[in-house]
Amino acid sequence: MSTPDRRDLIADAAISTVATAGLRGLTHRAVDAAAGLPAGSTSYYFRTRSALISACYLRLAELSVADVDRWEADHGRPDLDSAAGALAALLHHWLTAARDRQLARFELSLEATRRPELRADLRTAGLAARSRAAALLAALGAPRPAPAADLLVAWTDGLLYDWLAGAMATSRPLPDETELTPVVRRMLEAALSA
Template sequence: METRQDQALDAAIRVLGTRGSRQLTHRAVDAEAGLPLGSTSNYFRTREALVAGVLDRISQQEHNTWHRLAQELTEVDLEGFTQAVGRLLHRLAGPQRTLTLARQAIFVEATVHPELRELVRTKRDELQSWGAEWLRRLGSTEPVRHFWTLMALLDGLLAHQYIVPDPGFDPTPAVRELLRGMLSTSTSTSTSDSP
């Protein structure tokens, strides 16, 4: 059962993802959630506390998204992983667009708020431990570096799709090409290192 606090956080995500960070106020969240005036500030006394709460809520929802991705992967192979990542990007660019844009708005805020930057770093480390493990299973000899290279591609593809929407958006070929290049480099490096 969703609590009022959850309702406020989900409303804050909608405000951030549809109107931008300058519009994120306690009053705007109350209105978006249909809560009595002052409800959001009862849970989050400051804007900084509200933004931190939103980051946690986004992380929970994205964790669930990544977990669903993992469940889709019955085998650990390059093509299966590529297809699953392509489906994930479609969700992030479509049904989860507002959530993704809210996350990006928080990242922008983190550039000027050191305490928020630290929270983002913690969430980033959690994601890295999960994602790097998948790349290690696919044969990467540098799974952490390869994971962040993949994430940079995904962020770029999403940003481009948001700014220049393409109804035929298909990120799968770019993901496949990057993974093949990174993993073939890993394979050739590990082969050339062997005696």
């Protein structure tokens, strides 16, 4: 795997900072420290806090698309069963290894509701997710892939939020792929009939 470029390194450190310290903890200095860079490095690449937050949105979208690309490369043209199993594996990855990314994404999404200048980058990231979901659903035969993708993304976000940050998040174990597969299959079936 190649070494991330400086902008990606900073965005990844900013995402980790948001996941662990929230937006109050997102400062240029904190990101420099988290990335192991000299003081002033983050502000050189991202002059304002808004620019740093925008970098987070775009990097989160890029990483999520890369996750989906790996999933597609591993599974080829899907049928409903393989799509359910593969999407369950992807969700499990997002709930475990990529947990911090999801927590940061939720935090950053809420910030965009309060700061209109951040909405465009959040929208760009959201459109990327919906585009990929629409392509999957079209391959599975959805008669209306775009509205079906909106539903699938919303259900996926709801599931991720509930398991990572919802009221019961700290009092129950995370589901494994076997437990997630039938849930995802029902989500896919519902989206395909929408």
